[in-house]
Amino acid sequence: MLTNKKDGNRMLLIEDNGGGMDPDKMRQCMSLGYSLKSKVADAIGQYGNGFKTSTMRLGADVIVFSRCSPKDGTRPTQTIGLLSYTFLRCTGKEDIVVPMLDYEKGVREWKNIIRSSLGDWEKNMEAMVQWSPFSSETELLKQFDHMKDQGTRIIIYNLWEDDQGQLELDFETDKNDIQIRGVNRDEKNIQMANKFPNSKHFLTYRHSLRSYASILYLRIPPGFRMILRGKDVEHHNIVNDMMMITEVTYRPQPGADVVSKDTNIVAVVTMGFVKDAKSHIDVQGYNVYHKNRLIKPFWRLWNSTGSDGRGVIGVLEANFVEPAHDKQGFERTIVLSRLESRLLQMQKTYWRTHCHKIGYAPRISNSSLHDSEASPDYTPETSSRRKKASNKSALNKNQKVAGSRPPMPAVNGIGGESKPLKTENIHEDDLQDPVNTSYTKSSPHYGYGNTMQIVTQSHSHPSNLPIFGENGSVPINYSTLDLDQLEEENRQLKEKLKRKEDAILGDLLHELENERARCKALEAQLEEVKEKCEALNKEQESIIDVFAEERERRDKEEETLRKKLKETTTTIQDLVDRVKQLELEKMRNHNWNTA
Structure with a gap:
């Protein structure tokens, strides 16, 4: 987190010490729809809009500093690019104009690279100084002091606010984290995360950047580090949160829309109960990675009305399915549907085999389950x-x-x-x-x-x-x-089932009442918001009317003053002409007397 010296607002900084971008690559990065990966199958980043959409989602403006090491006999370069919605809106630009400044390393110092004309360079510099958080070229160039020979520094500013006027990004709650406000933040989950440490990431990844970044990669390469607000992000493997671990090998069947042509590709699904499962908290889902990158965190497939499925988590790397454009899901294909069905079956089988070990009532056997699931018309006989x-x-x-x-x-x-x-x-x-x-x-x-x-x-x-x-x-x-004993056993089983059904029905009714109460509360809030909106609209309309009346009054007053000014100017001109005429007459009289 940085502070904008011009207005005191907070800014978001993302930087790395990678290879950096030369001037051409910087222009490609700042252009909409351009990607070097557009012809590379299965590559993340092949659509060329990730940088623009992600930065514009966080704030209205972004400025990028990038330094690139020499390659193939070229000299080191550094480039500054500005993508500013505020600049485009306030200047009324119809096209997306991205001011950019390029520098090249000379013998002793950095020199300007003039791509078109000196006038264009000065216009770009003027725009950056006016619309960026920096007030001079010297302040802009100081940003490169944070880099060594290469790297990129991205600063997002004019961050978006929520309906209450607060920043969507929360920098205060945790000084070593960046969190978000809104629907993804649940205070109950935050309290539960302290009580159930093995379920922490499930409860916090939606609102905590540190929690999400710790599970973002399945494997961390040697020497790779992620640092968030001065503190390293510790990589976390979800398998460490499991007990009663089992591994199932899934071999996808090729289909008409299969992504990979490799027939030997498999996915090893590691699953087990979360170590906090004995507390019967509703934690479940699969972490699905694609080429080491997390795409679907805690993907919930079993939406049971009761407690079935609780506590079962899993992890797998599915390189044979295609990620969606936003990398937050997968494209709906036949291969994905098959994977989804298989994962659901795995979870059901695992749950019904092991659920009694953590305090749940034993479920029916797998054979009975498969028979009943295979034929919808089949009713198992006790x-x-x-x-x-x-x-x-x-x-x-x-x-x-x-x-x-x-x-x-x-x-x-x-x-x-x-x-x-x-x-x-x-x-x-x-x-x-x-x-x-x-x-x-x-x-x-x-x-x-x-x-x-x-x-x-x-x-x-x-x-x-x-x-x-x-x-x-x-x-x-x-x-x-004998027959009487069987009848008595049957009666007891019926009573037991009826008690269980009554308990489940009671729980469902209780949840339904809670949901109705929530709906009523939300409806009341909605009505209150509507009333506030109507009041604000009326207030806005009245303010507009007041402004209109004031403008009309000022226009009339201005028109009156213009008329008076015109009349005064005419009177002054008449007086000046009269004075000139009197002076001429006076001179004539003087000359006449002299003669």
Whole structure:
């Protein structure tokens, strides 16, 4: 941050110690639509408008200083360029005029490069001195003292303000950061960032330049530094914020609009739960990079109404998709749609596999999920429902096999009391040893006085035969889950599901009420703003009327004064003529008397 000495306002400085720009490259940079990368496929910066649109978004005016080292026998050069909306507006220019000054290193000092005429040079210098933050050529040239042999220095001034008259850029909150005000700044997220350090970048990248710059590159080359307001920006790898990490290799399928022709290209998707996930905060999304540059920060693909998907973050480098013009997203292509679907599937699979480990209720298995997702008309059958149907079927078969020997209404237990008869089929899975097995009266599992025998015929048809007692007429209840137990289990599951549905419905209703309250508050604010706008419009109209009346009065007064001035001038001229006439008469009389 710099301060404009002319008006005391704040300015934004971006500088580097790179190769710099010679006079020709500076003109190409300041021209609309020019790019050396326009014929290079998949290159960021191929449209040639990034510098202009980005600087004009931050402020009305920008001045650029660039020094270039000698190349191919040329001499060192330095150039100053001014792209000023204020200058164009105030001077009424119809075309975009960019004043520029070029210098070349001589034997001892820098000399002016006159490209057209000395008059044009002086006009460019006059415009820069008048419309830039610097009051003389000496002050302009002092900016090059911050560079060594090469580099570029960009100063953006007349920064834009918000509706409250404050700068959109916030320089005061953090002396080592530049933040923005407005909708991207959420005070609740700022407080949460202090409580959940592993989720800090998710909560702050929208309003903090330092936070965003720390995740801007996937890898930092050796010797590369980013310095923000005098303090280095520490590179941060989102993988360090994860736990339960897993890696999935994604191989894009070629399509009609595929960007890359390389069939061997793959993307390694690293994903896991954020280390703060046990607090159940709503942090999720993929950081998608393109050629090492962050394009989609924390791309949220799973918009579940409940808590599903929370805490799952991921990172990948997708060089096979094409970035949009503003580098804040990707072009909508078939390749991107496939990637989006695959990433969503990865997140769902990971969540349902691991969510119970951080305190969420277990979800259904992946196989059931895939079956249900594959066919929209398929309704999964619960295990209790399947067992209940199987038991009913077995019961009917048992009754048919019994034939002429109807079952007895009751059997006598040890205590002699009558118990209701239950008939049920025994499945092969319910037996430890699916062969003919006999139990004696000493077996503690059965309370019957007679020796019982379980009859099974083969492994392939164990469920088709009933179980008979010694007299061949009374079926034995051996299954671990009888019909009543299944019904009770089904009832309990229904009650549990109903309670869960009621809880979810309650949460949704609560969120809906909060959203309605917010809508009402926003509507009230909107009405208040409309009323203020109407009042301001009326006040403006009244001021305009006052100014119009005042102008009309002044015009009339001016016209009256002009008339009076004209009359006075005429009177003065008449008096002058009269004086001349009197002087002539006096001279004549004097001459006559003398004669």
